[in-house]
Amino acid sequence: MNTSSNLHRSGLILDRRRFLGLSALGISAAALSACGGGPSTSGGGGASAVEQIDFSGVKPAKEVTFWTSNPGDSIKVSTEIVNAFNASQSDITVKLVTAGADYEEIAQKFQTAQTGGDLPDIINLSDVWWFRYKMNDQIIPLDSLFEALEFDTDDYVDSLLGDYLYDDAHWAVPWARSTPLFYYNKDHWKKAGLSDQGPQSWEEFDEWKTKLAATSGAKFAFQFPALAGYAGWTLQNNLWGWGGGWSKEESFDITCNSAEAVEALSFLKDWVYKDKVAGVAGVDQIQDFAAGVASATVGSTGDLINAITSAKFDVGVAPLPAGPAESERICPTGGSGVGIPKDISPERQLAAGTFIKFLTEPEQAIKFSEATGYVPIRKSADPAAILEKTPQAQVAIDQLPNTRSQDYARVFLPGGDLEMANHMASILTENKDVQAEMDSLKTALEKIYTDQVKPHI
Amino acid sequence: MTAVTTKRPRQALSGRRLREWLIFLAFVAPNVALIVVFTYRPLLQNIYYSTLNWTLGSKFATPVGLGNYRDFFTSGEAREVLTTTAIFTVATVGLTLALGLGVALALNRKLPGAGFAQATVFAPYILSGYGVGLAWLYIFDPNIGALSAILRDVGLNSPEWINSPRWTLTMVIIVYVWKNLGYAAVIYLAGLQAVPGDVLEAADLDGAGPVRRFFTVTLPLLSPTTFFLLVTTILNSLQAFDLLIAMDKLGRGARTLIFDAYLTGFKEQSQAGYSAMLSTVLFAILVVITLIQLIVVERRVHYR
Incomplete structure (x- = not known):
């Protein structure tokens, strides 16, 4: 009895020690586990000249992913717009992904994806985040894409598109914009x-x-x-x-x-x-x-x-x-726009651009504003439908000319x-x-x- | 091989021992490989990142040696964060163990519905911390929360649970204890049920009352359980995170070490190197605490 209980006892202690010791190490190591890829410590880091991507001869990818944090409870209207895009043509399919509950969460996911995860093709980026992506070389300048896809850039509300201008290039397109x-x-x-x-x-x-x-x-x-x-x-x-x-x-x-x-x-x-x-x-x-x-x-x-x-x-x-x-x-002004990651293929970037063009066309812009209250981002968008449903929206529209960049x-x-x-x-x-x-x-x-x-x- | 055999004949591997060794290797290798790849490699990688000035997501970083550690320990941030961590850990561990034991004692009777009561007490433990945090945030909200309505009814003003750092820490501690109480209660309950009836009976015959029996018999016999709970709840408290991020968005009240690592790495300025340094500090603290527990505390534990 004594011997077996002693054995059992010492076994218990040892097991407990091992278990606790190993679990402590294991758990704390798990807490430490950072992301997969790491940074390079040689070169880079400084300011680099803006390089516009040449899209001539590029064929758009068949499927692209759109990450959004659904600003202004926009999941329903965004799904409708994505479905409308997918139904309007057969070349590109857009997949809508809710990638966070707010601008911070989506930014966190995007930053983490840079170091090894799957990057999206279209990203919803807020006023306080796009510049960080630009500095870190994570998004592309869109001007050559505007040209290749014949965006009507003059029709975007000047101050809203102008907010994304840095180094003579545009880094995003206005989307869920607000005051x-x-x-x-x-x-x-x-x-x-x-x-x-x-x-x-x-x-x-x-x-x-x-x-x-x-x-x-x-x-x-x-x-x-x-x-x-x-x-x-x-x-x-x-x-x-x-x-x-x-x-x-x-x-x-x-x-x-x-x-x-x-x-x-x-x-x-x-x-x-x-x-x-x-x-x-x-x-x-x-x-x-x-x-x-x-x-x-x-x-x-x-x-x-x-x-x-x-x-x-x-x-x-x-x-x-x-x-x-x-x-x-x-x-x-405030709110968010949409941009395109740098580290994806030009094919995916081109397909992403095609969707962004559709997403921000006057018809969709009005539909989005009507559902959320965000300001219409296109000059030619007719706000009658919004005003009929929500007359208070007139205040936001009237306030637009009196805005100042942050x-x-x-x-x-x-x-x-x-x-x-x-x-x-x-x-x-x-x-x-x-x-x-x-x-x-x-x-x-x-x-x-x-x-x-x-x-x- | 021959040379080895002649020099150390006793250690030569017989065919059987070699086979055993290979089988052992075949069994442990997959696990070891997984642990090395997914636990120890990131751990070492993290220690390396802690020596860099690196913005999360950036492709480039600058080595700064121990600069991040120096900044942390000389800026006053260390004192603030470590104090909050200590308050949070001591309060949550102490309350979880004390209340868990109380609940276990209450549940350790043969009453109708005891199983249901146990399940109810344990349920919060398995809920998502983030969801629990959000739900409680609406209860605590000083303007529209259920708690503020109750307090108003009895003529009291709600404390500024969300905007006042001290109250935020109190709120997070309360919710954390509520969520984890069931875990301690269930483990204690198992411990209580293993306390042998003959020992209690003997104490009873010797004239010991219920309080004396509890403190001189039950509690010492529960010491292995208490020790186990102490180790696991301290480790869990030091790594509590989901509840904190849901309830203290800016990290003004409950900025513990791990929460600080998250905020600096993923939110505020995306300083991944600095954040890795904070994780390494946390790792060192966890190792030291575990060693102290194993060496010092276990000596005082009574195993039967």
């Missing part, structure tokens, strides 16, 4: 005795907010967008309104800690901590707004249909208000947007000092520029 909008609850407006329109300026809203807070019964008169969801995007409107910006216009000169920027952000912070009439959304401000948590908020045009259908009250939509330094209201610090600095979100979170949710936070943001953004962008441009 931020001012959303308001018409019932709350009525209760506060306000006329059915958005404020002309942020200062005007400053006067309205107390009235709204007193009469609406809502938790907040104004709710800031969830910080994890592109806070750096909508706040550009406030910074520009006060004469500031994350960086100087069309420059990498970081100006987020200027007196103007600090004043603009302090103005907003006061709503939260001094007047106590504003707050920050946890998950999604449009969801909160539709649930009646706030009387007003700022969201993308891509949220329009979602807001209208999920709210139980009349949703009012207005252009973003102006600031004291502006004579007219100016807002940023600050380089947000869209061209990898991770710049998240740095902005983190620092804004400190200001708006932890009551940290605006100047100190913006000084620290400037240091962080300048480091990203020096380390990651400067060597590549």
